Amino acid sequence: MKWTEVSVQTANEAVEAVSNILVEAGSEGVSIEDIQDFLQVLDDGFGQIWALDEADFSKEGVIIKAYFPETLFLPEILPEIKERILKLTTYGLTIEPNTLTIHEVAEEDWATSWKKYYHALKITRFLTIVPAWEDYTPRHLDERVIRLDLGLAFGTGAHPTTHLSLQALENSVRGNETILDVGTGSGVLSIAAKALGAGKVYAYDLDEVAVQSAYDNIQLNDYAKDVHISANDLLKGIEIEADIVVANILAEVIVPLIPDAWRVLKPGGLFLTSGIIKDKKESILTHLTEQGFEIVQILQRGDWVAVTAQRPIEEE
Numbered sequence: 001m002k003w004t005e006v007s008v009q010t011a012n013e014a015v016e017a018v019s020n021i022l023v024e025a026g027s028e029g030v031s032i033e034d035i036q037d038f039l040q041v042l043d044d045g046f047g048q049i050w051a052l053d054e055a056d057f058s059k060e061g062v063i064i065k066a067y068f069p070e071t072l073f074l075p076e077i078l079p080e081i082k083e084r085i086l087k088l089t090t091y092g093l094t095i096e097p098n099t100l101t102i103h104e105v106a107e108e109d110w111a112t113s114w115k116k117y118y119h120a121l122k123i124t125r126f127l128t129i130v131p132a133w134e135d136y137t138p139r140h141l142d143e144r145v146i147r148l149d150l151g152l153a154f155g156t157g158a159h160p161t162t163h164l165s166l167q168a169l170e171n172s173v174r175g176n177e178t179i180l181d182v183g184t185g186s187g188v189l190s191i192a193a194k195a196l197g198a199g200k201v202y203a204y205d206l207d208e209v210a211v212q213s214a215y216d217n218i219q220l221n222d223y224a225k226d227v228h229i230s231a232n233d234l235l236k237g238i239e240i241e242a243d244i245v246v247a248n249i250l251a252e253v254i255v256p257l258i259p260d261a262w263r264v265l266k267p268g269g270l271f272l273t274s275g276i277i278k279d280k281k282e283s284i285l286t287h288l289t290e291q292g293f294e295i296v297q298i299l300q301r302g303d304w305v306a307v308t309a310q311r312p313i314e315e316e
Contacts, residue, residue, distance in 0.1 A: 002070040002104055002105075003028075003067045003068065003069060003070065003104070003105050004067070004068045004069075004070065004072075004074055004102055004103070004104055004105075005065055005066070005067055005102065005103055005104070005105045006022065006027070006065070006066045006067075006068060006074070006078070006081070006100065006101075006102050007063055007064070007065050007066075007100070007101045007102070008022070008063070008064045008066070008085065008098075008099070008100050009061050009062070009063050009064075009097050009098070009099045009100075010061055010062055010064065010085070010095050010096075010097070010098055011061055011062070011093070011094040011095055011096055012061070012062050012302075012303065013093055013094055013277045013303065014085075014088055014093045014094065014095045015032055015062050015064065015159065016159070016161065016185075016250075016275065017088050017091075017093060017250065018064050018085055018088070018095075019032065019064055019066075020207065020210075021081060021084045021085060022064065022066035022081065023066070023207070023209050023210075024207060024209065025066075025068075025077050025080065025081050026068060026072050026077065027066035027067055027068055028067050028068065028069060029066070029067045030064055030065065030066045030067075031064070031065045032062060032063075032064055032159070033062065033063040033064075033065070061096070061097050067105070074102065078100070078102075081100075082100065085098065086098075091250060091252045092251075092252065092279075092280070093250075093277075119131065119134060120134060120136045123163055123166045123167070124166060124167055124170050125142070125170075126142055126143060126144050126170060126195075126196070127143075127144050127146060127166055127170060127192055127195065127196075128143055128144070128145050128146065129146045129147075129148060129188070130145050130146065130147050130148075131147075131148065131149075132147050132148060132149040132220055144192075144195035144196065145195075146188060146191050146192055146195060146221060147217075147220040147221055148186055148188060148191075148217050148220065149213075149216055149217055149220065160301040160302050160303075160304040161248050161274045161275045161276075161304050161306075162188060162189075162248060162274075163301060164274045164299050164300075164301050164304060164305070164306035165189055165246060165248040165272065165274040165306060166188070166189065166192050167299055167306070168246070168272045168274065168297070168299060168306050168308050169189060169192055169193055169196060169244075169246060169272065170192075170196060171297065171308070172244060172270050172272060172308060173193060173196040173197060173198050173244070174197070175197040175198070175199075176197070176198070176199040177193075177198050177199055177242075177243035177244050178198075178199055178200045178201075178202075178240065178241065178242050178243050178244075179193045179198045179199075179200070179201045179202070179242060179243065179244045179245075179246065180201075180202050180204070180235065180238065180240065180242045180244070180245045180246070180264065181193070181201065181202065181203040181204065181246050181247075182204055182234055182235060182245060182246070182247040182249065182257060182261075183204070183205055183206075183234075183247055183248060183249040183253070184203035184204060184205045184210065184211075184214045184229065185205065185210050185213070185214065185248070186210075186213055186214060186217055187203055187213065187214030187215070187217040187218050187227070187229065188217070189203075189246050189248060190203040190214065190218065190224065190227045190229070191217060191218060191221050191224045191227070193244075193246070194221070194223050194224040194226075194227060195221070195223060195224070198244075200226075200228070201224075201226075201227045201228070202227075202228045202229075202230075202238075202240060203218075203227055203228065203229045203230075204229075204230060204231070204232040204234070204235070204238070205231065205232070206231065206232070206233050206234075207231075208231055211229055211230065211231050214229050215229050234253070234256070234257050234260060235257065235260035235261065235263075235264060236260070238260070238264060239264070240264060241264065241265075241266050242264050242265055242266065242269060243265075243266060243269050243270070244265075244269060244270045244271075244272060245261045245264065245265060245269070245270070245271050245272070246272040246273075247261070247271075247272070247273050247274070247275070248273075248274040248275045249273075249275045250275050251275065251276045251277065251280035251283065251284055252280075253275075254273050254275070254276065254284060254287075255283075255284070255287050258271075258287050258288060258291050258293075259291060262291050262292065262293070262311060265311045266311070267311055267312065267313045267314075268310065268311065268312075268313040269310070269311050270296065270308055270309070270310050270311075271288070271293060271308070271309045271310070271311070272306065272307075272308050273306065273307050273308075273309070274304070274305075274306035274307075275304075276304065276305040276306065276307065277303055277304060277305070278300065278303050278304065278305050280305075281298075281305045281307075284305075284307060285307065288307065288309045292311070292312065293309035293310060293311060293312075294309065294310050294312055295307065295308075295309055296308040296309060296310050
């Protein structure tokens, strides 16, 4: 079977949004080639070893490669993809250089081309993400292994927004919490929450492809199989009382989510947000404090920021 590889060269801040557009257009898999992510991992102090050849990466922006089966008629799909990517600028995202190229690949090339970039990735002292196809033995008794099939959805742990979300979770989960994961993507944050000792975890995503991807990844981790996963538009209609709400999504989507996060959180509950480009940090902090949240912690990695906010125990 023949496949068509669609490569989009874009800015780092648009990676997750563009990836989602390609998956929703019918891509059977995406790979993200960003040399900065891998150089950050190499220099993160954990001593992680990666097989990295800098010649594989662009020096300008990030390259996202999506793979479409020959049964799809791309001339009908590509104009919509281009239009949706251009619309990302209305959300304040930079998309330059915004180039798109296509070429055919053989099935065996598609199946293995992106796997060479992904190996066991130690995110924090306790959390390590391991591709489903790789053998891995934990290095110490406290290490929690998260297995992911990285073929479809973003949220691998290599991207700074996911990395920051996982750090914020590790800093926040104490055990038996009820957690709502909004915009779950690959399901990695829900799985990590269970690995860290959370009680009930509910994962939501508007995209049915992401819901299926999260479900498949959850099945790879026995300790996380009781995660509740379903399609939902943010927290609309959700009435579950939560100890923690976590959302790794665009800043522009976090803003309308803030009132619903406040509504479902118990007094003292935590709202963990990531996916915030640093230029949007002050805006998010303002919206959170205007709602009544108290800022507990701000984490930053490169141009990306994660914020932990708390609904006060005693409200005025």
